Amino acid sequence: MKRPKDQLKAHIRAQNQTLILETSERVFARQGLAKTTTQMIADEAGLPKANIHYYYRSKKDLLEAVLERILRLWLDSVSEFNVEEGPKHNLTRYISEKIDQSRINKNASKIFAMALIGEETFVLDYLRNLFVTELSREKATIQIWVDKGLMASVPTEHLFISIWAMTQTYADFDAQVKIMLQKDQLVEDDYEEAKQFITRMVLAGCQVMEVEV
Amino acid sequence: MKRPKDQLKAHIRAQNQTLILETSERVFARQGLAKTTTQMIADEAGLPKANIHYYYRSKKDLLEAVLERILRLWLDSVSEFNVEEGPKHNLTRYISEKIDQSRINKNASKIFAMALIGEETFVLDYLRNLFVTELSREKATIQIWVDKGLMASVPTEHLFISIWAMTQTYADFDAQVKIMLQKDQLVEDDYEEAKQFITRMVLAGCQVMEVEV
DNA sequence: GTCTATACAAAGATAGAC
DNA sequence: GTCTATCTTTGTATAGAC
Known part of the structure; x- marks a missing residue:
């Protein structure tokens, strides 16, 4: 059974992930996949770099999450x-x-x-x-x-x-x-x-x- | 007036530049522009990395030389x-x-x-x-x-x-x-x-x- | 003109305090 | 969950011997 505290945490997690994914999408598109650094994404999202790596272990993981989000959206449109x-x-x-x-x-x-x-x-x-x-x-x-x-x-x-x-x-x-x-x-x-x-x-x-x- | 020695040097220069440009074209296309390192190009060309930088001061210069070569070729075809x-x-x-x-x-x-x-x-x-x-x-x-x-x-x-x-x-x-x-x-x-x-x-x-x- | 060795900067990633 | 400090690796670029 979920306690309020867990719900709060889940909410924060979802919110941050969305922020990171949306920001990444902009930066990746603007800079190119390889030129984009996790630092750029962090700066543009207003988060410390370590947070990016907290939610997405590696840059590759992050890119794949971004791609998955894009592709799901695309199919629907x-x-x-x-x-x-x-x-x-x-x-x-x-x-x-x-x-x-x-x-x-x-x-x-x-x-x-x-x-x-x-x-x-x-x-x-x-x-x-x-x-x-x-x-x-x-x-x-x-x-x-x-x-x-x-x-x-x-x-x-x-x-x-x-x-x-x-x-x-x-x-x-x-x-x-x-x-x-x-x-x-x-x-x-x-x-x-x-x-x-x-x-x-x-x-x-x-x-x-x-x-x- | 050109002496034989200068001609030899000019020949070596032309030959190496062509080698570097052709190799770069392959590597850039395969790896992507940003992912490509001068080290990869050097390895594939069989030259020490410093030689790449001797002929093309920076990676950007090299890329532009590659692009110029491509574009000239294209117009003709x-x-x-x-x-x-x-x-x-x-x-x-x-x-x-x-x-x-x-x-x-x-x-x-x-x-x-x-x-x-x-x-x-x-x-x-x-x-x-x-x-x-x-x-x-x-x-x-x-x-x-x-x-x-x-x-x-x-x-x-x-x-x-x-x-x-x-x-x-x-x-x-x-x-x-x-x-x-x-x-x-x-x-x-x-x-x-x-x-x-x-x-x-x-x-x-x-x-x-x-x-x- | 060639190439070894190296300087210097920047990136990805994580440890560990809060 | 957050964030500072730091480790490690790798990249670009160059100095200087040959």
Whole structure:
């Protein structure tokens, strides 16, 4: 049975962990994974460095906790395909949600990209699991649409690779995008233009029927 | 007037610099920019660490030399648009060349991506220059095609952002691509499929006329 | 031009007092 | 649970002999 004192402790623990994770996310995204020091995180969180190591034994542990948090959040923010609604609605929504993710959670996206480019085992393992479960279902759904004549047959894997690449680039390489668009900051309209153009290419490339289903 | 001795020294210098740069490119790509130590580079090049610092005063200098080498090489490996040939040929060739770049010079692409995601001043400055000179010309060429009715009017900046994102992802995030395709290594056929699919989306999205010009 | 030895700084991590 | 002080390792960079 939990006593009040334990509850207080648990509360403090949860609060500090959240503070550390949120701060880490910012610092990791800003500085890069390897350049980030536990000292920087401690300073920005307003805690002594030893506290960081009290909650997360090593920097690696901390990074993995940050990644886990990001990935859980991510899965929730993108809808699954709904076969009845047909390819047009689903692909349009999917692209829209991925772009929103880039805008709203840019740091998360950057950290994920950094971990992926650095081939962090943690992220690779996660992806392997995800693809076995998720992608095979999306692939089956697309096949149904193809069979119904609602869209052309496409290499599903390359389709997803392309959509992810196009949408994430607005978060991961936003510095490049800003230079291209000659802007100091990206605004909502920029993301909307991106959505429209990407959607247009995907729908046209997959020869998605214009008709409603 | 150069004496033989000076020529010998110059030769040794050039040879060592090339060795160091090529080795650095491999190690930077494998380990990440920040994780790479001058010691690793020295070991892999078979030189004492002090020699690295003799040729490149600091790690930052070395990284910039590596980046400069990569960027020079890159510019040469992609053709400019040729207005007479029309959009179909040009876009198809452009995508093909970019994918080839990903395959043949994967390390260079990764280092570039790492530097970009880390917002290295050196790379951002380079891009700024490039866009002022190159992109404005490509943009003008596309406008000519649009005026001639050879393709639809598209947001040029987003078009290039998308093409770069899709083609580079096969180099930068090849770990992810491998998982998606369930392969240990990407082979030429994988890159060919990517080329075809990306080209298909771009041409369809831009409503490029099928007719020859 | 090469390389050993070393200076110096900074990072990750922990011990131990409070 | 908090935090100061400290240990250990490792990195960048250079001095100085050859």
